[in-house]
Amino acid sequence: MEASVKRQGSTSPVSDWKVTVEALIRGARDSTTLLSSLLQDHAPGSPTRVLTEEILSSISKALLVLDDCKKSAVQRTSNPSPPFSDHTQKVVSSSKRKIIPARRVYKSRSQPYSCTTITTKTINDAYSWRKYGQKRIYNATFPRCYYRCTHKPDRGCQATRQVQQSEEDPAMFVSTRADPTRTKLLLQSLTT
């Protein structure tokens, strides 16, 4: 009787998990590409298109879930979310809001860890997003919208999201989520 079943090879559970997630991500991306091309063959509102849009939305959600699962699987030296110190000090006059001579302090805007998905509409994930900016992008037809987690002040949620309408297909939205505490490993999978 085999007392235990050993995994083939000397891969660690984390490695197995990573390979699995990579395969899933690859499949999800291929599916997204295929489904996106299918969308162009069907009129908006048609049953096939509605179903395809739902599938695309589900894929996006699944990718986000994979991101979270992957993080928990390799949680070792990840620094616990630092006590979020909101540096934005509201200096609001009691009578008028017209002021602000003080210079604003900006943090580094570099977001090395990100996850890009393409959907037909806004992603409905676990986050509640709040729009904080919109920018016209050079050489781009449509502006880019910037969202951040609504719970940033009270829960220290540092996730941000950029959403831009696709130039080739205005019905598609390129959504890039950035979260320095959550998407590090996901990027490694996507960039291989």
Added chain:
DNA sequence: CCAATTTGACCACC
């Protein structure tokens, strides 16, 4: 009245 959005200005990076 409060919360979310809009929008122009500010700042960092290339």
Added chain:
DNA sequence: GGTGGTCAAATTGG
């Protein structure tokens, strides 16, 4: 210096 990302006052909607 140009472009992109963020801030925050002003505005709008529930």
